[in-house]
Structure formats: structure tokens, C-alpha cells
Amino acid sequence: MACKRGALIVLEGVDRAGKTTQCKMLVQALQQSGRPAEAMRFPDRTTTIGQLISAYLEKKSELEDHTVHLLFSANRWELVPAMKRKLEQGVTLVVDRYAFSGAAFTSAKPGFSLDWCTKPDVGLPKPDLVMFLQLSPAEAALRGQFGNERYETRAFQNAVQQKFELLMKDPSVNWQVIDASKSVEEVHRDITVHSLNAINIAENIPLGQLWK
Ligand code: ADP
Ligand code: FDM
Numbered sequence: 001m002a003c004k005r006g007a008l009i010v011l012e013g014v015d016r017a018g019k020t021t022q023c024k025m026l027v028q029a030l031q032q033s034g035r036p037a038e039a040m041r042f043p044d045r046t047t048t049i050g051q052l053i054s055a056y057l058e059k060k061s062e063l064e065d066h067t068v069h070l071l072f073s074a075n076r077w078e079l080v081p082a083m084k085r086k087l088e089q090g091v092t093l094v095v096d097r098y099a100f101s102g103a104a105f106t107s108a109k110p111g112f113s114l115d116w117c118t119k120p121d122v123g124l125p126k127p128d129l130v131m132f133l134q135l136s137p138a139e140a141a142l143r144g145q146f147g148n149e150r151y152e153t154r155a156f157q158n159a160v161q162q163k164f165e166l167l168m169k170d171p172s173v174n175w176q177v178i179d180a181s182k183s184v185e186e187v188h189r190d191i192t193v194h195s196l197n198a199i200n201i202a203e204n205i206p207l208g209q210l211w212k
Contacts, residue, residue, distance in 0.1 A: 009199075010095045013134065059148075
């Protein structure tokens, strides 16, 4: 019998919501329970395209807004063959940001429609589960200051949050909103419940195509 595929699980959320912390904990918990799992993050700054993006985020270079949007998308597409291989091998992928960040961040800039912003990512592997770690700006502020990268300002993050809210209205995506203001352990428990459920369902259905 062919091996059962892994699930594609994505964590999204505002700055300091706990995405990186929770991705690590989820991968560890899955591995410890005997389920193959690996972490990924977008942008993946290790590739040639990722290095262009990283320099832009660090404000070491300037890129035209459409151009950088397409680079973020290209950075996902270049990893699709590897992602599909892993999923087919039964590995669950836990991904820190995906096309939803792509659409939310660019459409928070003036002159960009959400519709245009989603287009380059149409047809990407569709996540079996997208968890949005919900945290108010006041609670995020308690976790430290904004960093120095591009987009790390209160006004821009508020605009991004509004775009995420629009994206979450799309019933074709399996969104789950997670209360990220709880303790690290409590959030981990919530995330694990949703993830185990998604992994069980994904075993028996083919991988979908995003926004298609
Ligand atoms: P993100 O990747 O979403 O920006 P991080 O996982 O890097 O968030 O967490 C941001 C900061 O908040 C870190 O200092 C982390 O230790 C802390 N943190 C993460 N989750 C929680 C939580 N549930 N409660 C309190 N602090 C948290
Ligand atoms: N970001 C991330 C985008 O603007 N578009 C994208 O497609 C993706 C995946 O890049 F500000 C933004 C979101 C965030 C920055 O920061 C990446 P982290 O700290 O590496 O997640």
C-alpha cells in the first residue's frame, strides 16, 4: 500500500503572536509521538531569491512593490517540488507563514487589491489547516518592541491584521483562529488538537490546490 501523505499545516498571525515558538513545539511534539514532521518558513531566506527578499526586509536594498511581491511568491514556488516530495513521503510540514502573509502584507500597501495579491499563488499546495494566532496589538506590545525590519510598525501591522481578517472569510481554506494570548503551553495544546485532526483527515484525501 502507498504510504499515507503528510499534512500541510500553516501558522499565520501578527508579529510576536508566537508563530516561531509554536512551529518548533509542534514539530517536536509530532516527532516525539512518532509522526514524521519538519518545519519550514517563508520567506526562506537561504535561496538566491530568498536572499534578495532578506536584503529588502533588512532595508539593505530597495525593490519595487510588485516586484518584491512576485519574489515572495517565487520563493514559495521554488520550494513546491521539495514540499510535494516530503508530503508524499508521509512527512507533515509545519510552515511559519505562507501565501496568506504574502497577500495580507502587500495588499496593506496603497494601490494593491487583495485579488491581485492572491493571483501569483493560485495553485500552490493547499494547506490542510491554517491556524491564525490572534493577538491584540496591546498584548503583542507586552512581548517586546518591534524589530527594525521593514513592515515592523504599529500602523502597518494594523493594516495587515485587517487584510488577514478578509482572507479568513474565505471558506475554501480551513482556517482556525487560535487565541494566542494564552500561555505557551495552552496555545500548544490547542494547536496540537487541530493539527492531529488535520493529519488524520489529510491521510485519506489528495493534496488540494490553493485558491483554485
Ligand atoms: P512570532 O514568530 O509570531 O513573531 P515568536 O514565537 O518569535 O513570535 O514570539 C515572540 C515573543 O513572544 C518571544 O519572545 C516569545 O518567547 C514570546 N511568546 C511566544 N508565545 C508566547 C505566549 N503564549 N505567551 C507569552 N509570550 C510568548
Ligand atoms: N512577508 C512574508 C511578506 O511581505 N510577504 C510574504 O509572502 C511573506 C511570506 O516578510 F514582515 C513579510 C512578513 C514579515 C516578513 O518576517 C518576514 P519573518 O520574521 O521572517 O517572519
